[in-house]
Amino acid sequence: MRTLCLVKQVPDSLEVRMGSDLTLEREFVAQVLNPADESAVELALRLCDAHGGEVTALSMGPARAEGTLRELIARGVDHAALLCDPACAGSDTLATARALSAAAKALGPFDLLLFGRRAADGETGQVGAMTAALLGIPCVVHATDAEIEGDVLTASQLTEAGTVRWRAKLPAALTLCEWSYPLRLPTLSGLRRAKNAPVTHLTHEDIALSREDCGLRGSPTRVTHVSARPAGVRHTVWLSAQEAAETAAQLLGEVKP
Numbered sequence: 001m002r003t004l005c006l007v008k009q010v011p012d013s014l015e016v017r018m019g020s021d022l023t024l025e026r027e028f029v030a031q032v033l034n035p036a037d038e039s040a041v042e043l044a045l046r047l048c049d050a051h052g053g054e055v056t057a058l059s060m061g062p063a064r065a066e067g068t069l070r071e072l073i074a075r076g077v078d079h080a081a082l083l084c085d086p087a088c089a090g091s092d093t094l095a096t097a098r099a100l101s102a103a104a105k106a107l108g109p110f111d112l113l114l115f116g117r118r119a120a121d122g123e124t125g126q127v128g129a130m131t132a133a134l135l136g137i138p139c140v141v142h143a144t145d146a147e148i149e150g151d152v153l154t155a156s157q158l159t160e161a162g163t164v165r166w167r168a169k170l171p172a173a174l175t176l177c178e179w180s181y182p183l184r185l186p187t188l189s190g191l192r193r194a195k196n197a198p199v200t201h202l203t204h205e206d207i208a209l210s211r212e213d214c215g216l217r218g219s220p221t222r223v224t225h226v227s228a229r230p231a232g233v234r235h236t237v238w239l240s241a242q243e244a245a246e247t248a249a250q251l252l253g254e255v256k257p
Contacts, residue, residue, distance in 0.1 A: 001053035001148070003044040004110040006100055006131070007037040007072070009065045010121040033068050035178045036116025042181035043174075044114050045076045047148060054078040056107060060088060060099055066199050074186035074194035081107055081200040087211050088204060092219035093122075097130035099214050102207040104135060107200075112153065113173040117142050128175035139173040140166045144180050 009031040044055045057072045059065045060083040069080035083103050091099060104110060113135075115128030125141070132139035140146075144163070146155035153172045157164045186194075204214050212218055239247065 001047065001051050001112065002108070002110045003047060003053065003055045003112045003114060004104055004108065005037070005041050005044050005055060005057045005072075005077070006104075006113065006115045006128070007041065007057055007059050007068065008034045008116075008119050009059065009061055009068050010034045010119055031064065031068070033071070034116050034119050034121075036118055036120075036176060038116075038183035039176035039178060039180040040114035040116050040174070041072055041075070041077065042183045043146060043176060044112070045184065046181065047112070047146075048076075048078075051148060053111075056081065056110070058083070058100070058103055058107065060084075060091075060096065060103075069199050070194040070197065071186065073197045074190040075184055076187075076190060079200070080197070081202060083202045083204075083207070085203040085214075087217075088214045090216035090219065091214060092221045093124050093126040093130060094220060095214050095218040096127050097134055098218065099204070099207070099209060100127065100131045101134040102209045103202060104131070106202070106207040109171070111170045112148075113137070113171070115173065115175045117175040117177050125175070128173060132173035135171075135173075137171045137173055138168040139175070140168065141175045142177055143174045144177050146174055 012030040012032040041055075041057065048055050055077050056079040057069055057077045058081045059069055063082075063084055065084070066082055069082060073080055081103070083099060088095075088099055104113060113132065115131070117128065118125040119127070129139050129141055140155040140157050142158045143155045144158050146153060148154075148170070151170045153168045153170055153174070155166050155168075155174055157166055158177055204211060216222075
């Protein structure tokens with residue numbers, strides 16, 4: 001079984017800086033593996049341990065993201081690839097999904113694609129599902145666990161109403177919740193291998209992606225305004241139990257069936 005983990009570096013800080021084009025400036029702060037992506041990598045390694053096969057980690061970002069990929073090799077990932085191209089800078093979720101789906105096709109085929117459910121620096125939760133849609137494969141979002149039997153994936157999905165159990169035929173995709181699978185530690189042999197392991201570097205040309213379909217050019221959405229709110233400062237109105245009940249009744253009365 002061939003598994004592809006889509007991972008991302010995110011700022012290791014609550015402090016962020018925006019450039020003149022209102023995209024994040026990442027160079028001034030340390031970068032770490034996105035927390036939810038840790039669960040995706042660990043699940044991939046566990047499935048590989050149970051069923052055999054290979055795990056590939058793919059990231060889109062600057063050259064410094066190679067360090068994160070080498071860390072994953074030290075933890076057991078077999079192959080790593082970095083889509084590192086200035087043409088992809090500033091991609092919104094759709095442009096990112098286009099690039100990742102094109103890279104998956106170029107590196108694949110894969111039986112399973114695993115994502116973290118959201119990136120800590122964006123919080124959209126869209127890229128995994130978008131990438132799966134562009135590849136034409138089923139996707140279970142907000143998964144908390146998964147197993148494979150034959151060519152069938154079974155996964156639990158976290159919803160507001162509880163847990164839903166899904167079955168999908170491979171190839172398929174999952175987006176994993178942060179706490180699902182704690183990522184294992186690197187091994188001594190893994191650290192040795194990671195030091196000299198090849199990391200494949202890709203550009204938009206290598207994955208047959210037009211410059212018009214990636215980066216800011218290929219992004220139908222743009223950040224047009226950014227504002228800061230001091231942490232913990234919110235306008236609060238204190239209500240008695242009676243006032244709360246009256247307000248709720250008023251609001252419910254305004255909702256049309």
